[in-house]
Amino acid sequence: METRGDTRMQGYADPGLCRELADRIRAALTGRLRFMEVCGTHTVSIYRSGLRSLLPPEVEHVSGPGCPVCVTHAREIAACIALARIPGVIVLTFGDMMRIPDSRGMSLQQAKARGADVRICYSPAEALQLARANPDQEVVFLGVGFETTAPAVAAVVKQAGQNGLDNLSLLSCHKRIPPALGHLLAGRDLDVDALLLPGHVSTVIGLGPYSFLGREFGIPSAVSGFEPADILMGLYSLVRQQEKQKPEVINAYPRAVKDQGNRAAQAVLEEVFDSGPAQWRGLGRIEDSGLYLAPEYSGLDAWKRFGLEDIEDREPPGCRCGEVLKGKLHPRQCPLFGAGCTPSRPAGPCMVSTEGSCAAVFKYGM
Amino acid sequence: MHTHILLDHGSGGLASQRLIKDVFVRHLGNAVLSSLNDAACLDLSGRVAMSTDTFTVTPLFFPGGDIGSLAVHGTVNDVAMCGAVPRYLSCGFILEEGLSLELLERIVASMARAAESAGVQIATGDTKVVPRGAVDQVFINTTGLGELGEGTPPQGNRAAPGDAVLVNGSMGDHGLTVLAHREGLNFRTPVESDSAALNGLVSDVMQAVGDVHVLRDPTRGGLATTIKEIAEQSGVCIELEESRIPFSPGVEEGCSFLGLDPLFLANEGKMICIVPQDMAEKALQAMRSHALGKRAEIVGRVIQGQAGRVVLNTAIGGQRLVHMLEGEQLPRIC
Numbered sequence: 253m254e255t256r257g258d259t260r261m262q263g264y265a266d267p268g269l270c271r272e273l274a275d276r277i278r279a280a281l282t283g284r285l286r287f288m289e290v291c292g293t294h295t296v297s298i299y300r301s302g303l304r305s306l307l308p309p310e311v312e313h314v315s316g317p318g319c320p321v322c323v324t325h326a327r328e329i330a331a332c333i334a335l336a337r338i339p340g341v342i343v344l345t346f347g348d349m350m351r352i353p354d355s356r357g358m359s360l361q362q363a364k365a366r367g368a369d370v371r372i373c374y375s376p377a378e379a380l381q382l383a384r385a386n387p388d389q390e391v392v393f394l395g396v397g398f399e400t401t402a403p404a405v406a407a408v409v410k411q412a413g414q415n416g417l418d419n420l421s422l423l424s425c426h427k428r429i430p431p432a433l434g435h436l437l438a439g440r441d442l443d444v445d446a447l448l449l450p451g452h453v454s455t456v457i458g459l460g461p462y463s464f465l466g467r468e469f470g471i472p473s474a475v476s477g478f479e480p481a482d483i484l485m486g487l488y489s490l491v492r493q494q495e496k497q498k499p500e501v502i503n504a505y506p507r508a509v510k511d512q513g514n515r516a517a518q519a520v521l522e523e524v525f526d527s528g529p530a531q532w533r534g535l536g537r538i539e540d541s542g543l544y545l546a547p548e549y550s551g552l553d554a555w556k557r558f559g560l561e562d563i564e565d566r567e568p569p570g571c572r573c574g575e576v577l578k579g580k581l582h583p584r585q586c587p588l589f590g591a592g593c594t595p596s597r598p599a600g601p602c603m604v605s606t607e608g609s610c611a612a613v614f615k616y617g618m
Numbered sequence: 619m620h621t622h623i624l625l626d627h628g629s630g631g632l633a634s635q636r637l638i639k640d641v642f643v644r645h646l647g648n649a650v651l652s653s654l655n656d657a658a659c660l661d662l663s664g665r666v667a668m669s670t671d672t673f674t675v676t677p678l679f680f681p682g683g684d685i686g687s688l689a690v691h692g693t694v695n696d697v698a699m700c701g702a703v704p705r706y707l708s709c710g711f712i713l714e715e716g717l718s719l720e721l722l723e724r725i726v727a728s729m730a731r732a733a734e735s736a737g738v739q740i741a742t743g744d745t746k747v748v749p750r751g752a753v754d755q756v757f758i759n760t761t762g763l764g765e766l767g768e769g770t771p772p773q774g775n776r777a778a779p780g781d782a783v784l785v786n787g788s789m790g791d792h793g794l795t796v797l798a799h800r801e802g803l804n805f806r807t808p809v810e811s812d813s814a815a816l817n818g819l820v821s822d823v824m825q826a827v828g829d830v831h832v833l834r835d836p837t838r839g840g841l842a843t844t845i846k847e848i849a850e851q852s853g854v855c856i857e858l859e860e861s862r863i864p865f866s867p868g869v870e871e872g873c874s875f876l877g878l879d880p881l882f883l884a885n886e887g888k889m890i891c892i893v894p895q896d897m898a899e900k901a902l903q904a905m906r907s908h909a910l911g912k913r914a915e916i917v918g919r920v921i922q923g924q925a926g927r928v929v930l931n932t933a934i935g936g937q938r939l940v941h942m943l944e945g946e947q948l949p950r951i952c
């Protein structure tokens with residue numbers, strides 16, 4: 253019989269291994285371990301696998317700012333929608349962006365239903381083909397995501413520049429994770445004991461950019477993969493650091509993450525983007541946390557090309573994503589949860605994204 | 619001879635008649651259809667089950683099937699899930715002006731093969747041609763009629779505490795195949811739609827078990843949504859064992875890559891079968907002896923408890939709730 257447990261992909265979901273790791277965590281635990289999983293993929297994996305029910309109650313988890321769709325600011329959503337409404341513009345986006353509402357409840361999905369040309373893609377490279385196939389139209393790629401997705405987008409921008417594709421541009425809403433962590437920790441209103449760092453982002457940036465976590469904030473952290481056993485291994489490392497009172501940055505995902513990260517990806521990021529301040533939904537303005545096209549590529553900057561820089565919008569009324577993202581509020585404590593806000597009629601981004609913490613609690617929570 | 623569909627083909631005049639004779643009757647013809655009367659006169663007795671469905675799949679052809687065979691399988695299965703023996707189908711085509719006739723013939727020929735192997739006759743049909751852009755190439759509606767036997771038929775509200783929950787094979791193959799093919803995604807392990815007519819399998823299981831409580835095909839919304847519906851309809855609690863739910867390696871890989879939950883992916887050749895616990899082994903054997911049930915498993919049980927609650931005992935030994943799919947599943951960014 254071939255079932256889920258036997259296949260290659262599920263080796264890291266082996267029940268025996270998971271139970272053993274959970275036991276080790278329980279044995280090494282000295283007190284409360286309230287950890288923040290920075291990445292939305294961790295959030296989903298924790299809920300979907302039922303991992304929570306294996307852990308002792310002293311291990312609590314808080315969903316961090318690591319869902320790229322969730323932290324996309326209302327003004328960025330408003331800019332995407334404004335773009336989609338310009339005649340002759342084709343907006344190309346990853347699917348998860350389609351349902352996020354702006355403050356008036358308008359989303360890309362609704363703009364599309366009213367005639368806007370919005371297309372879903374799976375890889376940023378599709379932008380090049382689309383621009384070539386539609387020379388009379390303007391193709392704009394919505395660049396949303398962290399250091400994980402940004403290098404592939406940067407490579408597309410480079411190619412568009414080299415090929416002289418002048419009907420292609422990028423609306424960069426890319427964000428960087430380490431400055432957001434620094435901002436959260438410096439703000440002192442973050443109630444967590446340790447950080448579970450995102451595996452995907454770390455494959456690109458490596459461990460170096462996190463070194464300030466232990467040094468400046470004395471907080472244990474571990475880079476972790478996404479299968480249940482990966483997450484438990486990360487947690488075990490956090491418990492051990494707490495026990496030894498020696499906070500550092502541990503790579504608990506060595507099969508995918510190299511300590512130096514991916515040099516080629518770092519190089520293309522550096523060439524194409526400059527960092528600057530960015531607005532994060534729920535977290536506000538964070539210095540150095542946004543990625544914007546470098547001056548050599550400013551001709552491909554959709555913010556400038558379509559005069560979107562002055563767009564403003566506020567967060568949907570009543571949505572408490574900001575507090576959810578800081579670990580101060582459990583999704584269920586939001587008055588809108590499950591009533592005014594569900595995955596099919598979301599009020600806020602934490603519910604709209606499949607990786608958002610509100611959506612995960614709504615879909616999988618016991 | 620034209621090579622593409624023209625608006626004339628829907629005019630009701632000569633072009634329409636030629637299309638009906640050269641394509642539809644040539645492939646689908648049988649005594650009932652070929653008489654070309656305004657209505658089909660059918661030979662049915664006793665209680666009748668009826669179901670209708672409309673097929674708009676993109677792409678039209680995908681690994682493991684096409685819109686034609688799907689339009690037959692989908693409706694045959696809906697009729698079979700009431701425990702009825704599907705006998706006749708009607709089919710309505712909405713064709714886009716400019717559609718290649720060769721493509722249409724391939725679809726109709728595939729319908730003919732699917733109908734023949736499912737043992738149903740296409741008894742009547744209709745064609746409309748709409749201007750280019752009004753539909754995406756071809757939409758097909760099929761309605762099915764089937765004969766119901768004696769006794770209480772399987773129904774969504776008949777799951778009772780103590781029952782066992784079975785499936786006839788791996789979950790999510792159709793949904794992931796269509797998605798991957800539509801978007802041009804390739805996984806290391808290929809995926810193929812499970813599209814198939816389940817009436818033969820249903821009749822084997824019904825014979826082996828006698829009283830099957832529930833039969834449902836988990837199409838859109840997948841296993842999770844359908845099980846949740848059954849739990850609500852029957853007012854019972856259902857417990858599923860994740861490690862017993864079969865998935866093909868391609869679906870596991872693709873879902874892990876795209877961040878999709880395979881429990882929510884559509885199936886077109888799978889059924890959920892709920893039977894009294896003491897009949898579970900018999901039902902399992904009947905399924906496994908059939909070509910479409912080789913990977914059948916007992917995946918859960920109906921228990922007393924909060925009505926409508928579905929709990930998944932996860933592969934790693936945890937628990938979580940299962941809800942209905944809300945909106946479409948969208949692949950993740952990172």
Ligand code: SF4
Nearest residue numbers: 573586593600603610
């Ligand atoms: S439940 Fe909805 S409104 Fe409340 S915090 Fe979550 S996403 Fe925002």
